Amino acid sequence: xxxxxxxxxxxxxxxxxxxxxxxxxxxxxxxxxxxxxxxxxxxxxxxxxxxxxxxxxxxxxxxxxxxxxxxxxxxxxxxxxxxxxxxxxxxxxxxxxxxxxxxxxxxxxxxxxxxxxxxxxxxxxxxxxxxxxxxxxxxxxxxxxxxxxxxxxxxxxxxxxxxxxxxxxxxxxxxxxxxxxxxxxxxxxxxxxxxxxxxxxxxxxxxxxxxxxxxxxxxxxxxxxxxxxxxxxxxxxxxxxxxxxxxxxxxxxxxxxxxxxxxxxxxxxxxxxxxxxxxxxxxxxxxxxxxxxxxxxxxxxxxxxxxxxxxxxxxxxxxxxxxxxxxxxxxxxxxxxxxxxxxxxxxxxxxxxxxxxxxx
Numbered sequence: 355x356x357x358x359x360x361x362x363x364x365x366x367x368x369x370x371x372x373x374x375x376x377x378x379x380x381x382x383x384x385x386x387x388x389x390x391x392x393x394x395x396x397x398x399x400x401x402x403x404x405x406x407x408x409x410x411x412x413x414x415x416x417x418x419x420x421x422x423x424x425x426x427x428x429x430x431x432x433x434x435x436x437x438x439x440x441x442x443x444x445x446x447x448x449x450x451x452x453x454x455x456x457x458x459x460x461x462x463x464x465x466x467x468x469x470x471x472x473x474x475x476x477x478x479x480x481x482x483x484x485x486x487x488x489x490x491x492x493x494x495x496x497x498x499x500x501x502x503x504x505x506x507x508x509x510x511x512x513x514x515x516x517x518x519x520x521x522x523x524x525x526x527x528x529x530x531x532x533x534x535x536x537x538x539x540x541x542x543x544x545x546x547x548x549x550x551x552x553x554x555x556x557x558x559x560x561x562x563x564x565x566x567x568x569x570x571x572x573x574x575x576x577x578x579x580x581x582x583x584x585x586x587x588x589x590x591x592x593x594x595x596x597x598x599x600x601x602x603x604x605x606x607x608x609x610x611x612x613x614x615x616x617x618x619x620x621x622x623x624x625x626x627x628x629x630x631x632x633x634x635x636x637x638x639x640x641x642x643x644x645x646x647x648x649x650x651x652x653x654x655x656x657x658x659x660x661x662x663x664x665x666x667x668x669x670x671x672x673x674x675x676x677x678x679x680x681x682x683x684x685x686x687x688x689x690x691x692x693x694x695x696x697x698x699x700x701x702x703x704x705x706x707x708x709x710x711x712x713x714x
Contacts, residue, residue: 412634417624417641419666419678426682428710430696431467435460437474439705442488442530444495445693447512451495452700452707453488456481459497459510464694467709473515475508476500487525489532489539491555494518496532496539498525507532507541507553519558523551526570530609530648530689533574535594537561540579542569550581550592563597565590575612582607582619589619591632602632609649611656613670618656620649625658627673636673641666645687648699652692653712659690659699665710679710 440452440460449470450462457476462469476484478500485505487498495510505525509518526547532539535552543551546568552561567588569581577594584606591600605622612618615630620643627636643649646661655676656668663685667676679697686703697710 413636413673415636415638415673415675417638417666417675419675421677422680423677424680424682425663425708425710428679428697429708430711431709433462433467433469433707433709435700435705435707436469436472439702440688440700440707441702442486442689443691443698443700443707444488444490445691446490446492446495449512450691450693450698450707451488451490451512453486453497455484455486455702457484457500459488459495459515461515462707464696464709471515475517478502485525485527487529487532487541489534491534491539494555496534496553498529498532498541507539509553509555509558521553521558521560523553523560528570529572531572533572533579535574535577535579537594540572540574540594542572542581547583550579550590550597552594561597563592563599565592565599571609573610573612573617578612580610580612580617580619582610584608589617589628589632591617600632602628608645609643609647611649611651613651613656616670618649618651620644620647620658625649625668638668638675641675647687648690650690650692655692657690657692657697659688661687663688663699663701665690665697665699681708 435452437458438454438456440454442453444451450464452460459473459475461471475497479502483500485498485500489496495512497508499506499508506520506522508520511518524543525541529542538552538554540552543549548568549562549564567583567586569583571582573580579592579594581590587603589602589604589607608620610619617628619626623637625638625641629635643658644661647659649658656670658666663681665679669676685701688700688702691698700707
């Protein structure tokens with residue numbers, strides 16, 4: 355039976371099963387598509403459809419990195435995360451913040467690599483129910499909170515670790531990151547994530563923009579918000595000011611990040627780079643984050659963590675895979691963050707965070 359996005363019960367088998375929006379065919383059995391033809395944009399706005407003027411065929415690139423190094427060679431610290439192990443992370447106010455599945459927010463001091471404080475956010479009566487999601491608007495930490503009535507967004511003061519306000523939004527379970535633009539913090543809400551909502555940090559007001567397809571992940575930069583739908587092989591790009599959308603067909607798009615004006619998306623075909631016109635520029639065949647991994651931008655590079663903990667660094671200027679950082683043993687799924695001059699990655703099932711040097 356398919357797992358619906360509005361469900362937020364703890365599921366067996368770790369992060370990948372908890373994030374599964376539907377039953378999926380094995381990755382190895384999927385046929386690679388769209389690697390040789392030109393990319394076509396189906397832009398959907400109130401004015402109708404449009405097509406991209408770009409017609410150059412996308413480049414298929416090898417997933418082999420120029421160099422490889424181990425976690426041990428870059429190791430700075432291994433930090434145990436209490437209360438269920440950490441998943442999503444964000445950096446703010448001189449600290450690293452981690453959200454755990456049982457509904458705790460954990461503060462880590464990067465100067466000492468120690469947990470300095472933990473608070474319980476969830477108030478739900480059933481302890482097996484929870485919601486993923488963590489982000490920042492640059493002043494506050496925002497986290498998904500599970501209550502007996504649904505899923506809210508909590509705004510937390512990083513100095514006092516007190517909840518400033520809690521906004522009922524009905525956020526979907528699967529969304530990992532809560533990205534922000536100048537308008538506020540964005541989340542997927544409503545029936546199976548068919549609404550993209552923004553919360554104003556100043557007053558807690560919510561504005562929702564209905565979308566045509568159920569989505570599971572969001573990313574944002576500047577005034578651009580990206581929503582992805584594995585279920586319908588679709589990526590949507592929203593104008594943060596107006597809510598106008600464009601869309602592009604991709605193979606099972608998942609986590610995404612933005613660099614400048616380009617969009618990077620994890621797909622079944624491999625990590626896919628798209629232009630501002632949503633034309634496919636590069637497909638890194640075989641390089642995938644999957645449900646168990648993550649994709650982020652930091653220190654001038656794109657970083658991808660796969661489901662086993664391997665971290666690949668990509669230079670967006672040249673498009674080259676600069677290096678791969680491999681764990682000493684296979685890890686469970688987790689998130690990835692570049693902050694405080696380091697690479698941080700969680701291993702959720704082990705309840706650990708690994709801090710690695712950016713360079714040897």
